[in-house]
Structure formats: structure tokens, C-alpha cells
Amino acid sequence: MLNESVVLKGKKDGVSVILSPDMPFSIIMSDVIEKFNQSKSFFSSGAYNINFSGRSLSQDERLQLEKNVSEILSECEISIGYQELESSPKKIFKDIKEGYTKFHEGTIRSGQLLESEGNLVVIGDVNPGSEIVAAGNIVVMGAVRGIVHAGCTGNRDAFIVALNLSPTQIRIADIITRPPDNDVRHEIIPERAYIKDNTIYIDEFLYPIK
Amino acid sequence: MGEVIVITSGKGGVGKTTTSANVGTALSLIGKKVVLIDTDIGLRNLDVVLGLENRIVYDVVDVVEKKCRPNQAMIKDKRFDGLYLIPAAQTRDKNAVTPEQMRELCDSLKNEFDYVIIDCPAGIEQGFKNAISGASKALVVTTPEVSAVRDADRIIGLLEANEIRDIKLIVNRLRVDMVKKGDMMNVDDILDILAVGLIGVVPDDEDIITSTNRGEPAVTNEKSKAGAAYRNIAKRITGEDVPIMDLSGDNAFVAAIKKIFGVKQ
Incomplete structure (x- = not known):
């Protein structure tokens, strides 16, 4: 499960989507589309909160996510939120004595x-x-x-x-x-x-x- | 509310960047607040001509991609107050910016500046479309060569098609000795074909080469003839009525006396 790029979790107030921070966004995007298509039957018409977390997303990436998700769940009323990564700064490269x-x-x-x-x-x-x-x-x-x-x-x-x-x-x-x-x-x-x-x-x- | 002026030509190498640098500097010398935008993404030069290359941290692509605020990408000129440059990106290409993004940028800048001057890349493709999208006025630069005039004509047509009606012509690199001998097109020949208003004639001047290499615009050199021509163009942009410089080599006084005595020039 840890190797998966996208994890969907049902919550009381909606759905939590955990995205892998390590994989390229293009893979994440296609996996999000796949996951939502698979669980489409779960979403009956109604209102849902969808919360993305796990990685920091650019404005452009957010727009892409919103567009695709709302297309798949066109029957439902959805509101999308993001949980910012707390320690998002990139790892500082330390191997300056010996390394890549x-x-x-x-x-x-x-x-x-x-x-x-x-x-x-x-x-x-x-x-x-x-x-x-x-x-x-x-x-x-x-x-x-x-x-x-x-x-x-x-x-x-x-x-x-x-x-x-x-x-x-x-x-x-x-x-x-x-x-x-x-x-x-x-x-x-x-x-x-x-x-x-x-x-x-x-x-x-x-x-x-x- | 400021004016957005695009400096364009179609053909390469006729002096768009030199004109942008000099007109921008000359406007700032008469107390105007000016921002120059280099839209030649991937082949940027304006920063080099202004001697500001080593100050670049952010560029126009960073601004439209919202990686920084416009103010962060603006480089304040080292010599003149009121002159700023937004440089082009060098490691990207023309498709990194869209006409809509440029229009948005120009609209936000003209609230803050008297003049927003856009240095357009050569050609009529994406870079040209980006450069003209935010502009309400255009200065078309041409040299007295058939090929450059042909391209200027094409550009004027495209500008008109894009609703830019205020188009003025700069004839650059005119060699009076060659015109006199009939070896070069004169200004009237060019105006005959292009049928737009003339805003200045810039003589061919060796000072331009040295000043470009040094990163100091020619308008700062009092002795440079081209510099004087660019200063006059700047004044005309502000609405001042300045006669087109007599480039025949005689000074006005001698010319007036010759006229009185009916000496043919």
C-alpha cells in the first residue's frame, strides 16, 4: 500500500486522497483518474468534500486535479481542499564529500x-x-x-x-x-x-x- | 495611466534592441518612469545592451508563471532612476509565455509606469504575438534596405490586423553619403511604400557598436549622432514637436546661409 501513488480513504465528511510525494505528477494524475473511475459507484449524487494531501501541488497541478475529478464526478457536488505539507522543503543534499x-x-x-x-x-x-x-x-x-x-x-x-x-x-x-x-x-x-x-x-x- | 509601446521590425538585425535600450533610456533621462520588457525569450539581448546581465535573478517567465512578483523581476538600472528592465528567460522558449499572460502583465505595469516598452523578437510567430498583445502603440524599425522595408510592411499589416492603429516608423542606420550618391533608399522612398508616420531617422553610427559592447546606451553620449536622434525620438513620444534632424552633415546655420544664397545642397 505504501508503494501506491494514490490512496483513497473514506471519511465522515468526505474523501481523503493521499498522494505520493516521490512520484512524477503525470503518474499521480493518471492514477487519480483511475482510482476515481474505479470507485465511481461509491459516489452517488450528493455533496462531498475531497481533500488532497501528501505532497505540495502547484497551481497548475491543482487545476488539473480539479478539472479531472469534477469531470468524473459530474453527478455530484464536490468541494476540493488541500492539506499543505508541513515540511515541504526539499531535502538538503549533503554528500558533497562523496556521493552522486x-x-x-x-x-x-x-x-x-x-x-x-x-x-x-x-x-x-x-x-x-x-x-x-x-x-x-x-x-x-x-x-x-x-x-x-x-x-x-x-x-x-x-x-x-x-x-x-x-x-x-x-x-x-x-x-x-x-x-x-x-x-x-x-x-x-x-x-x-x-x-x-x-x-x-x-x-x-x-x-x-x- | 501609462502607455504600452512595442518596438518591432519583422526582420532581424535592424536595431530593435538598440532602439528599445536607447529610447527607454532617453525617456528616463527626461524624467519619465519607464520599464523595458525583453520578450525575446531564449535569445535575450536587452540586458546585455543595458549592461545589466549580471543582476538577473528572476525573468519575465517567472513573473507570468507567478514564481515571483513583477517587482522582484524588475532590475533597476545602475545609472538612471526611473528605468527598469524585466529580462527575458534564456533557458526557455517563446512558448513559455502566452499573449494573454503578456497582456495581463502590461496592464498591471501601466498603472505604475509612464511607459512600458516591449522589445519584440524578430519574426512573426509566437514571440511576436506575445510582444504585441499588450501594446496600444507600435514603433516599427526598418533600415533603408529593400528586404527590411518589405518585412516592415508585413509587420504593419499584422499590427493593423491586431487593432494597433498608432504605428510610427523609425528609419535606422541611414547613411547620408550613400543616399546622396543614390546608392541607398532615402527616407521618402521608404515612407512612400509604408505610408505610416515617421517618428525619427537614426544615422548609421560607429558609436552604437562600442556603446552596445560596453553596455552603455548611446543616448548617454552627447557626441553620438545616433544618440541625439534617439533623444529626439523620445521627446516626440512624449508629444513634444521636434523637427527631424538634418543629417546632411552641415549644421543648421550653414544650411540656412546656403539657402539664402541659393547654394544647392
Whole structure:
């Protein structure tokens, strides 16, 4: 039962529909339609409260649900409610020392968006107008000139390393910064961006020579 | 109540974005409150031309999808008070926005601003339909080339079909030396074909290239001829009567004397 994407429960004041938070919405939607079609005989004409819970839904998703459910139960008077998930924020990705990492070879060009659910290594350049986003660390073996966002699910310990770090904007977790307007760079050295005291710092990143 | 003006052309590369940036900046320089909206989703440029690229957090798609409030997506210009930009999204496409959503956005913005200026993408597809949906006025940009004029004509037809009656023409990148030699269409030839009101003639000017690359609109450069032409266009938009600039290279005083002595220009 726990593996089911949609669970219908009859209650005194109506029906409670529990949706799985892990499955894609398209599957949830088709399962909701199926479940309601199966139990259509249960709903005689009359008034029902239908309460969706278990996952947070966007405005668009809610409209889709309402449209489909009211189509199936066109005989009944229904009012639809939602129970907001209390701890809805996404899990913060913590495996920045060891964990899921995506490797990408090639240039990320303007208009392209590269995302990783874990760490991200780009072997190539990140051009202006493009965006790379990772839940963990980002390492770029090339030049970063676009927007770069590390620790996007909220990990403030995430860092960004690049051979040439000249981004349009740097974001780590919830902090956003940009280079000064008249930033003239003379030499290109590998650099590392990280958060210290709620501020993004950038240090040169040279392997210590002993 | 403000005005919503779309800047369009049909053909690419004739200077829509440059015109938007300069007209918007010039209007803010004469004290108007202006918001520029880039509707070229997927190929945004206006932010770069204005030098505001690195300030973008939210964009027009986020606004219409209600992921943020319009005020959150507005980037205040770093030089001029009263000038704001709502940038386009770069990692999405034109279908991310519908004409209805754009109309709603424009309607809400014109309560707050004197001018809402919409930078339209090239072409006549979805992006164009989005851009014109909220507008009540249009500035059509063309260059003195047969192909650009042909596309401008098509655009004017489409604007009229969409109930936009207030259409004004900007002739961009005019080269007086070539017109004099008869190698380039002159403004009258263009007006003959398009039959709409002229609101300005912008000379071809190298300053535009440097100012675009630097992210500083040419209207801020007192010496730029194109900048002066754009400042005049802004004044005409506000209703001021400014004569079309004499681009022959002589100053007005010399021209007046020549006229007195009957010297042919």
C-alpha cells in the first residue's frame, strides 16, 4: 500500500486522497483518474468534500486535479481542499564529500541549462547566457562565464572551483553575488568560491607546493 | 495611466534592441518612469545592451508563471532612476509565455509606469504575438534596405490586423553619403511604400557598436549622432514637436546661409 501513488480513504465528511510525494505528477494524475473511475459507484449524487494531501501541488497541478475529478464526478457536488505539507522543503543534499556526481564533457552554450542532483564536474567551458546548477559542489575544468549555482537545495558548504572563474553571477545555496561592474582581470588563475559568514568569498586555488 | 509601446521590425538585425535600450533610456533621462520588457525569450539581448546581465535573478517567465512578483523581476538600472528592465528567460522558449499572460502583465505595469516598452523578437510567430498583445502603440524599425522595408510592411499589416492603429516608423542606420550618391533608399522612398508616420531617422553610427559592447546606451553620449536622434525620438513620444534632424552633415546655420544664397545642397 505504501508503494501506491494514490490512496483513497473514506471519511465522515468526505474523501481523503493521499498522494505520493516521490512520484512524477503525470503518474499521480493518471492514477487519480483511475482510482476515481474505479470507485465511481461509491459516489452517488450528493455533496462531498475531497481533500488532497501528501505532497505540495502547484497551481497548475491543482487545476488539473480539479478539472479531472469534477469531470468524473459530474453527478455530484464536490468541494476540493488541500492539506499543505508541513515540511515541504526539499531535502538538503549533503554528500558533497562523496556521493552522486554528474560529469559533463563539452561546452555549455548560451541558453543551455545543466543540472545535477548531486555534484557536478564540467570538462569544458560554461559560456555567458548559460546556467549550471548542482545540489552539491561544482568543478569546472575550463572557464565559467555564465551563471553558476552550487548547493542549490540549500547546502551552504558547497563550493565552486574553476580554472577561470569569471561568471555572470555566482550563487551558493541561497546567496547570490555578482562581480563588480568594472572588473578588469589581469591574470587568469584557478579560483574557488565558498560561503563564509553569509558572504561568498573567492580565493585563488593553487595546490600548495611544499 | 501609462502607455504600452512595442518596438518591432519583422526582420532581424535592424536595431530593435538598440532602439528599445536607447529610447527607454532617453525617456528616463527626461524624467519619465519607464520599464523595458525583453520578450525575446531564449535569445535575450536587452540586458546585455543595458549592461545589466549580471543582476538577473528572476525573468519575465517567472513573473507570468507567478514564481515571483513583477517587482522582484524588475532590475533597476545602475545609472538612471526611473528605468527598469524585466529580462527575458534564456533557458526557455517563446512558448513559455502566452499573449494573454503578456497582456495581463502590461496592464498591471501601466498603472505604475509612464511607459512600458516591449522589445519584440524578430519574426512573426509566437514571440511576436506575445510582444504585441499588450501594446496600444507600435514603433516599427526598418533600415533603408529593400528586404527590411518589405518585412516592415508585413509587420504593419499584422499590427493593423491586431487593432494597433498608432504605428510610427523609425528609419535606422541611414547613411547620408550613400543616399546622396543614390546608392541607398532615402527616407521618402521608404515612407512612400509604408505610408505610416515617421517618428525619427537614426544615422548609421560607429558609436552604437562600442556603446552596445560596453553596455552603455548611446543616448548617454552627447557626441553620438545616433544618440541625439534617439533623444529626439523620445521627446516626440512624449508629444513634444521636434523637427527631424538634418543629417546632411552641415549644421543648421550653414544650411540656412546656403539657402539664402541659393547654394544647392
